[in-house]
Structure formats: C-alpha cells, structure tokens
Amino acid sequence: MSPDPMLRQMRLRLWLAAALPAVLVVLVLLALFVQRHGHELLQAKQHQAQAVAKQLASQAEFSLFAADVQTLQRLAATTKDSDDEIVAVALRAANGQFQAGAGRFGAALPDFTGNRVHLNGERLWVILEVRSDLMAVDDPLAAGLLESGAADPVLLGFVALEYDLIALQRSSQKLLLWALAATGLALMLAALLSALIASSVTRPVAHISDVVRRIGSGELQARAELTRAGPMAQLARGINRMASQVAVTQEELKLQVQQATDELRLQKLEAERTARTDGLTGLLRRRAFIDLAEAEIQRSLRYQDPLSFIMFDVDHFKSINDTHGHACGDAALVHLADLLRQQMRDSDLPCRWGGEEFVVLLPRTSADVARHAAERIRSHFEANPVRWEARSLRVTASFGVAAFDARDLSLSSMVARADAALYRAKRSGRNRVEVAEYEGWAAGGFEQPAA
Numbered sequence: 001m002s003p004d005p006m007l008r009q010m011r012l013r014l015w016l017a018a019a020l021p022a023v024l025v026v027l028v029l030l031a032l033f034v035q036r037h038g039h040e041l042l043q044a045k046q047h048q049a050q051a052v053a054k055q056l057a058s059q060a061e062f063s064l065f066a067a068d069v070q071t072l073q074r075l076a077a078t079t080k081d082s083d084d085e086i087v088a089v090a091l092r093a094a095n096g097q098f099q100a101g102a103g104r105f106g107a108a109l110p111d112f113t114g115n116r117v118h119l120n121g122e123r124l125w126v127i128l129e130v131r132s133d134l135m136a137v138d139d140p141l142a143a144g145l146l147e148s149g150a151a152d153p154v155l156l157g158f159v160a161l162e163y164d165l166i167a168l169q170r171s172s173q174k175l176l177l178w179a180l181a182a183t184g185l186a187l188m189l190a191a192l193l194s195a196l197i198a199s200s201v202t203r204p205v206a207h208i209s210d211v212v213r214r215i216g217s218g219e220l221q222a223r224a225e226l227t228r229a230g231p232m233a234q235l236a237r238g239i240n241r242m243a244s245q246v247a248v249t250q251e252e253l254k255l256q257v258q259q260a261t262d263e264l265r266l267q268k269l270e271a272e273r274t275a276r277t278d279g280l281t282g283l284l285r286r287r288a289f290i291d292l293a294e295a296e297i298q299r300s301l302r303y304q305d306p307l308s309f310i311m312f313d314v315d316h317f318k319s320i321n322d323t324h325g326h327a328c329g330d331a332a333l334v335h336l337a338d339l340l341r342q343q344m345r346d347s348d349l350p351c352r353w354g355g356e357e358f359v360v361l362l363p364r365t366s367a368d369v370a371r372h373a374a375e376r377i378r379s380h381f382e383a384n385p386v387r388w389e390a391r392s393l394r395v396t397a398s399f400g401v402a403a404f405d406a407r408d409l410s411l412s413s414m415v416a417r418a419d420a421a422l423y424r425a426k427r428s429g430r431n432r433v434e435v436a437e438y439e440g441w442a443a444g445g446f447e448q449p450a451a
C-alpha cells in the first residue's frame, strides 16, 4: 500500500527536521576542522623551517665569519638534501653578498634585512640572520656590552631557505578528502537514522489512517492495533472505541429500520385487506371479487373445469330497515354473511356485491351442485333468524344460479344471467332458488350499486 500524499509529506518533514540539524552540525565541524588543521599544518611547517634555518645558521656561523665558502657550500647542499621539501638554500654575507647555495629559488627573495618568514602560495621562505658573539672574545668592550645586554651579537650573514608546500597541500587535501568521506558516511548514517525515526512516527499514523478509511467505507470491524504505548496508541484506542460505538449504533438503526419496515408491510397488508374487503361483513368487495373471478374464469377455460356463480338478494330488506332501524338492517347483513361463510368451501369466493346483494363464485362446480349449494344457503338463512333486541327476525333471500359457459367469454354475461334468474326467483315469490339457462351474449358491465 502506498502512503497517501499527506503522509509522504509528513515523513519528508520529519526526515528533514531530524536530518537537517545533523547535516549542519557536521558541515560546521568539518569546516572548523579543515580550517584549523590546515592552519596547524602550515604553522608546523613554518616552525620546522625556522628550526632548520636556525640549525643551519648556527652551523654556518663560523664559516661565514671566516668566509669559508667551501664549507658554506657543503652546508647548503647537505641542508637541501636533508628534506625533499627544501627547494633552495642560500647563505649570504652580512652585506647581502651571495656566499654559497643549493637549488634554485622560485622567485626573487625579499630584502635580506632581519628575520623573516614569507609565505606565497605554494612557497615558504625563511630568512634568518646569522649573528655571533664570537668576535667579542677578542674585544673586551664588546664582550662587556654583550654581557650587560646593551649590545646585539654581531651580524655575520643570512641563511635563506625556500620550501615547496605542494606536499603539505597534498596531505592537507588528502585529509580533507578523508574528512569529506567521513562526513559523507556520517551524513548517510544521519539520513538513515532520520528515515527510521520519521518512519517510526509515520507508520502508526499510516496504520491509523488506513483503519479510519476502512471504517469510513463501512468495514466497522476494522481495528487499529498498536503495540507500543504512547499518544498514537491512545488515539488508536479512541478510534477503536468509536468504531465499536458506531457498529452498535448501526445495529440498533438496522433493527429500528427493520421494525419500521415490518410495521409498514403490515400496515400495507392491512390497507390492502381493507381495500379488498367490505367493512361491514368482512366479505370481498366487488372490485376484488371481479379480479379473482376473472382469473378463475381463465383457469376454468384452460382446464375446462366447470365454474358456477350464485347471486342472492335479501327479501324485503327495506322493511327490516324501516321497521327495526338501519342498525338492525346492518346486523342482519352481518348475520347473513356469517351464515353464508358457514356454508362455503375454502375454494369458494363469497362477496358483498352491493347493498343487500351478495354473490358467490364456485370454482370446479357444476350448475347442479351450485343449485344445491344455493338451496343449502337459503334454508340455512331460513332456519337461523337474526337476533335483534330480544327478538327473532326471520330473514330470507332469493337466489339466482348460473354456470359459466364457454360461450359467455366474460364474467359479466354470467352475472347477467344469474341476475335474471334471481329476478325470476323474486317474481316467483322470493325465498327460492332459480337456475339460469344460457341466453346468448349478455351486454353491460358491473355497475356499482347506488350508495
């Protein structure tokens, strides 16, 4: 997994914060070291050159005094050969006149006046006066002055040395290279350590950030696992607690949503049931009945099953209302619906067609069987009067029965034929069953009764 840009930036900043001071300190130390060391080397070389010049001066003292050029020449040659870095040696008399020498001076020497150390790039010159109190041995006045410190020893001449500093510079450069190499190594170590430090800080942050991203995308069981104690571990614990809390809340919400959904489904079912059934009798309403009846007709046509239809209308229902009140009429309707249900098979479809009119669809039932069923219902009504205010009211109904005929092609013509049979039953004295014969195509649909 590649860290996100924010973490990369954080790691880089941490790395810089840890590495930069180390780099600066090392560079400053290196500069100090190189400068100091170069200076010390040069000083050491100067001291060495002065020491050699002093030694030569003391060796040449007498020869200068005696103007022993041969000895002076030998001294110059020996001194030059004693050190590779000595380029040239010269011995001069007190008046500056050349006495002896070895090698060639690279440039014109400065004036021979007094002791001098002169540095010019790659060359170092040392000019030293050669003085002696030898002459004072024969001169009591001079000896007295020398002893009292009032007179300088006598100037006999000068020694001049020229040193080549290239070797010194090379060794200085070599040292610088070593120092640079050591510095580079130190810097690499510092960078590595800084990277480790930065990574040790950003790794837990990256882990926590990953866990937060997973929790955010719905993986609520994701947990931050930090073994080391510290502020990050505290943060991780806080995030884990939050994730647990969110998971619990989500479960509760799920439960609540589930409960609300169940409730809504029940309400919908109840609403559908209410829309399908008649509020007074609990029987199917006409619209729901028609939908089911159409399906039954299709099934009957397909499997060539018989299908019958009963329609009945309560006799003289108006007079029940008028005599005993509308509530009594309602009670009579409820009573008759109960009696009807008692006489039905589970597969039958009873329905309140409207007002005091009822219908029943009888799947897989022939007209003859339907007629018997209608007769059974009729006699059941007759035998079971309505109880109303301690009275017993005999309520009867007239029935029309029709069998579905393939030539009908629709429910409406079968209904029309049953209705016609019912009308015949009414006209024939009520409380009886009439069976419809097929009378050809019937017109009209299912009109809702007047309220």
Ligand SMILES: Nc1nc2c(ncn2[C@@H]2O[C@H](COP(=O)(O)OP(=O)(O)OP(=O)(O)O)[C@@H](O)[C@H]2O)c(=O)[nH]1
Pocket: 313, 314, 315, 316, 317, 318, 319, 321, 325, 326, 327, 328, 329, 330, 333, 354, 355, 356, 426, 430
């Ligand atoms: N109580 C009550 N009465 C209703 C309801 N629906 C229709 N009715 C009444 O039923 C009566 C039907 O009267 P009619 O059509 O004259 O029929 P009938 O009196 O039964 O006479 P026949 O059918 O010829 O025997 C009317 O008075 C309607 O007001 C209802 O839900 N409750």
